[in-house]
Amino acid sequence: MKRISTVLLFMCFSCSATDITDSANVAGMELQLVSANGKCELRFLQDGESKFLSLKPEPPCFFLRRGTSEPQRFSYPKVNVDYVLMVAGSALNERQRTLWNLSEDMQCGSMRQGVLFKAGQIEVTPEVIKDSVTCKNTGADEKDFWSFSHH
Helix, strand or coil: CHHHHHHHHHHHHHHCCCEEEEEEEECCEEEEEEEECCEEEEEEEECCEEEEEECCCCCCCEECEECCCCECCEEEHHHCEEEEEEEEEEECCHHHHHHCCCCCCCCEEEEEEEEEEECCEEEEEEEEEEEEEEECCECCCHHHHHHHHCC
């Protein structure tokens, strides 16, 4: 019964979202990236409570993936980071897409921000990587995940 109520609560919480741009299940936690009032937000349920964190990339935002439907993630136990994921956004303009020879069907952005899972809590990094091209299904190099987790 608790699982059903959690799902229903999350669904109701999702209904208030202006635009869900991506979603994922990480470590048993449902995550949604939402475009709300011109900003990206990470929404999730934690301890039965709906929460959100504001993100710096502009909508639409998406989780980075590499060759799978699951978000790319790494663990860094020495610094107490269970998982680090990356969210990208701030869509490229036509000039940038042409310069990088990116097809229209590729979802790409110019800014990335880390999402850290630490001791059952979720937080976003204050740092971002900007002025770089990142596409949803091409992922990112592990050194960028390491950098987010170690600052």
